[in-house]
Amino acid sequence: MYKVKGKPWAYSGAIDVSDCATAKEVMLKAGLNFNVAKCELVGKMPIKLTGTDEELDRIIKEQKEGAHVFDTDIYRKCDNAFATYRTDYNIPLGVVKSKYTIVQNNDAFNFFDDAIGKNSAIWQTAGFWRNGERIFVSAKLPNNILVKGDPVENYLVFTNTHDGSGGVKILFIPIRVICQNTLNAAIRTSSNYVSFRHTTSVHNKISVAQEILGISKIKSEEFGQYCNLLANIKVTDEDVIQFIGENILTEDEIQRLKDTGHTIKDIAYRSGLALTDSKISSRKMNVISDTYSYYFDGPGQRDILGTAWGAVNAISGYYSNIDNIEGTKRFDSICYGDKSRKIENAFALAEAL
Known part of the structure; x- marks a missing residue:
């Protein structure tokens, strides 16, 4: 029995702001109503005081x-x-260079009001890491997708850093309702996010971000058409095994399987001999095998078996619901990190099935 873990930004510690009507209310409830400033950085160095005249003269000079x-x-x-x-x-909060331009939390939230419609955002969660080095807010967009009658909701996630570790990121993420799978997809040459560095032009870039993203309507329509295309592509179980393996294994690992007379199917069925001969890690074998099992038995999978849409959801379902990473690490990985790239790669490979 599989457990649906929920949206990555609804982790323990994130603040539920779905009852908030305005950006100002969200900031107050989530503790984000603080400002950030920049100051000079000073180095602290120990000195040995011996009391000699030469030493005192040197200190006075310094x-x-x-x-x-x-x-x-x-x-x-x-x-x-x-x-x-x-x-x-x-x-x-962090160390930055002289050209670093601060983006205040208030500006970040005003972006959401401007992008989605003044005071009409369907707020979800908000919060910050540690002392406020990073902040985020998520909001549900009003336009859903239907993939063969299967509802998919669209979300925007805005993250900003105050510690110099990154820039402003605005991410478009669809979530399949029945299983809460995160469906990160860069459709052809169209990315699912935009990012800006903290330079003097960052505020101008935020003000036109809705045009860059094609927020809501264009991105949603593109993604809906693509998913319905995948839902019409018929696949066999052998196709799905190959698809999962190509998503998880490197080209060298796949070649080693071939060179030793084994297949990805052997790995999916946990062949110890194939594992030993190909020198593939047991961790990857478990991921492939568990993902293939999820393809058949995961939440919402039964109605989409035999399609490329079902194959993609096996990958996204594994990383959304089985992988044991939790909390802010899960948020980071699924939305921006390694797991996000795996899901994006699954969509890229699926069209060729």
Whole structure:
């Protein structure tokens, strides 16, 4: 029996803001109503005080040049290095360069109001990592997709960093309702997200992000057409095994299977000999075997067996519902990281089935 884990941004610790009507209410409820500022970064270095005249003269000279001495340490400003910090508690968040431009949480939420329609966003969850180094908000778009009568909901996820580790990212993510599978797909040359670095032009880019994304209608229609195309492609069980293996194994691993007289099917059926001869890891064997089992028995799979749509949902279902990663790591991996790329690759491979 498979457990449906839910949307990756609804992890334990994220704040449910579905009862909020405005961006301002979301910020207050999720604790995101704080501002970030940039300050000079100072290096703290220990000094040994022996009390000699030469040493005192050197310290006086260094103080005249901008250094500060406190107790047994000397402090100097670091060139072209700054720190970001929360202005409410004066908590440092990260180290950045001089060209780094802060995007305040208020600006991020105003983007959502502008993109979806003033005060009409269907808010889902919001939150921040640790002290506020990263923040996110998710919202449901009003236009759903039907794939052969199978409902798929569309979401936007906005993430922003205040610690210099990344930029602003706006992600379009469809979720299959029956199983809560995350369906990241870069349709042909159209990406499912946009990202901006924290430079002086970032605010202008955010203001036109809805045009870049083709938010809601265009992306939703593209994705719906693509999924219905996959639902009409008929596949055999052998096709599905090959498809799963090509998504998980490297080209070298597939070649080693061939060279040793084995197939991906042998791995899917947990052949110890195939595993030993090909030197494929037992972890990958388990992923392939479990994904193939999910293809038949996972939530919502029975009605889409024998189609490329069913094959894709086996991949997305494994990473959405079986993989044991949890919390913010699951959010990161499924939305932006390795698991996201696996799901995107599944969609790219599926059209060739």
